[in-house]
Amino acid sequence: MDIESWTFRVERLLSMKAVRLMQLGKPLQDAEVAIPALGPSDLLVRVAACGICHSDAHYRAGISSIDSLPVTPGHEVAGRVEAVGEEVTHVSPGDRVCIHYLVSCGACDFCLRGNEQFCTKVQMIGKHRDGGYAEFIAVPGRNVIALPDEISFEQGAIMMCSSATALHALKKARLKSGESVAIFGFGGLGYSALQLARAFDCGEGYVVDVNSAKLLRAAALGGVPIDANAGDPVQQILHATSGKGVDVAIELVGSAPTMQQAVRCLAVQGRAAMVALSRESVSLLPYPGLINKEAEVIGVSDHLASELPVLMDLACGGKLCFPEGTLRPVSLNATQINAALDAVEKSTDHIRTVVVPRS
Ligand SMILES: [Zn+2]
Ligand SMILES: [Zn+2]
Numbered sequence: 001m002d003i004e005s006w007t008f009r010v011e012r013l014l015s016m017k018a019v020r021l022m023q024l025g026k027p028l029q030d031a032e033v034a035i036p037a038l039g040p041s042d043l044l045v046r047v048a049a050c051g052i053c054h055s056d057a058h059y060r061a062g063i064s065s066i067d068s069l070p071v072t073p074g075h076e077v078a079g080r081v082e083a084v085g086e087e088v089t090h091v092s093p094g095d096r097v098c099i100h101y102l103v104s105c106g107a108c109d110f111c112l113r114g115n116e117q118f119c120t121k122v123q124m125i126g127k128h129r130d131g132g133y134a135e136f137i138a139v140p141g142r143n144v145i146a147l148p149d150e151i152s153f154e155q156g157a158i159m160m161c162s163s164a165t166a167l168h169a170l171k172k173a174r175l176k177s178g179e180s181v182a183i184f185g186f187g188g189l190g191y192s193a194l195q196l197a198r199a200f201d202c203g204e205g206y207v208v209d210v211n212s213a214k215l216l217r218a219a220a221l222g223g224v225p226i227d228a229n230a231g232d233p234v235q236q237i238l239h240a241t242s243g244k245g246v247d248v249a250i251e252l253v254g255s256a257p258t259m260q261q262a263v264r265c266l267a268v269q270g271r272a273a274m275v276a277l278s279r280e281s282v283s284l285l286p287y288p289g290l291i292n293k294e295a296e297v298i299g300v301s302d303h304l305a306s307e308l309p310v311l312m313d314l315a316c317g318g319k320l321c322f323p324e325g326t327l328r329p330v331s332l333n334a335t336q337i338n339a340a341l342d343a344v345e346k347s348t349d350h351i352r353t354v355v356v357p358r359s
Contacts, residue, residue: 005018015155017282017357017358018134019334022070024062030334031070036130036138038084043141045097050132051076051188052330052353053161057341058277059127068125074132074355075125076102077239079157088141097144098139098156100305101125106142117302132157133337134203135357145308151315154354155322159311162188162352163320164273167196167248167311173248173273177201181267183223183276185252185342186214187273190351191249192320194223199319208233208261208334218325237265245270254278266295275300278356326351 020031038044052215057072058064077099080093091097104111104119111119125131125139147156166189180203183190194205198221215225226236238245242304245267251259254276262272265285274297284290292295297316314320330336334354339354 002053016135018130019070019332019333019337019355021060021066024060024066024069027058028060028073028334033039033072035136037086038083038138039207040087040144041087041141042138043081044083044136044138045077045079045099045144046082046136047074047132047134047355047357048079048127049077049079049157050074050357051158051161052340052344052355054344055161055277055343060341063279064127064277067324071127071136072130072132073126074134074137075127076157076161076354077101077125077132077137078153078160079132079137080359082136082146083354084141085087086122090141091144091146096149096153096156098131098147098149098160098308099125099139100145100308101131102141102159102302102305103140103143111278111359114304114306115286116304119300120221127344133265133300133332133355134256136331143305145305148316149314150180154327154356155315156348157354158188159192159320159321160308163192163196164307164312165300165302166193167307169193169250169273169275169300170196170200170248172298172300173250174200175200175248175273178203178266179190179247180204180206180241181248181250182206182208182226182246182262182284183250184208184233184258184262185250185276186211186218186351187252188249189252190214191217191221191322191326191351193252194218195320196314197248198222199314203247204240206237206240208237215350232261234261234264241267244268248272248273250275250295252276254280254281256282260284262288263289263295266293268293271296271298273298273300322351328353329356331355332357
């Protein structure tokens with residue numbers, strides 16, 4: 001072998017493919033970057049699956065602020081441990097893991113109270129530090145959770161955002177057994193929210209969407225489909241509940257009309273959990289909408305590492321699943337990822353697209 005090709009091979013061993021955001025408002029680009037170095041408490045994960053999330057489209061568009069570029073997006077990551085720092089003892093190379101996407105300090109008041117999403121030094125993977133649109137990702141050892149063999153890497157990855165945030169939303173909305181729920185938007189979060197609400201023994205689960213394939217999926221999971229194209233969803237929900245409304249509404253679309261609908265469809269003492277990112281403002285009539293019903297509007301931000309084991313248990317028990325046809329794989333390739341990000345800005349038939357680096 002000549003020196004040039006030998007040098008190329010050695011460099012390739014130390015570098016990896018990544019798809020990166022170089023400039024806000026521009027398509028992501030293919031890049032060859034160094035494999036990240038590990039500190040003593042870090043580990044390196046070989047990415048097996050990374051979900052493509054609506055938030056990534058917001059980052060690309062410049063809707064959510066990003067402090068420093070370039071950055072590798074992707075915060076829904078599952079894979080195998082490739083290497084560990086000397087202080088990491090709870091996992092070993094070869095272990096299947098998922099990654100909690102918030103890297104927090106563990107020492108500030110918020111972290112000590114178990115609200116690490118508000119950590120004063122929090123870094124979100126794929127936004128403040130490099131994420132999973134890459135062959136490898138380095139994270140602190142405490143950010144990984146074991147992924148049982150019976151859960152696929154693709155499902156494990158999207159559970160780290162869609163399912164985890166849906167679970168946090170249901171907890172923030174204090175859903176109780178027997179209570180009815182309305183879910184606005186049936187993408188990855190809505191698909192998880194309906195299954196989780198049913199796992200927690202909810203009453204009727206109404207699913208509002210405009211996509212007929214998604215409404216069919218909701219019905220197949222035991223939900224009551226509400227076609228927003230067929231008239232005001234609030235009137236349809238009121239009609240189906242004999243005028244009572246629902247106890248809990250989960251808003252996952254982020255448009256002013258759906259945010260209003262999530263509040264207007266509430267029953268007496270109902271709770272609306274607002275999850276989707278939005279730049280739109282919403283107006284409400286406070287007396288009929290909130291005061292006269294003692295209704296509540298609740299903000300939901302991310303989720304907690306402590307909630308992730310619940311998801312693993314539910315998935316192992318078959319109560320949270322993403323069957324054939326709900327997930328669409330794409331390669332670790334800027335063209336394919338940009339097209340998928342374009343698609344999440346519209347309503348597509350599948351629930352979630354997942355980057356599979358080896359596909
Ligand atoms: Zn996400
Ligand atoms: Zn902290």
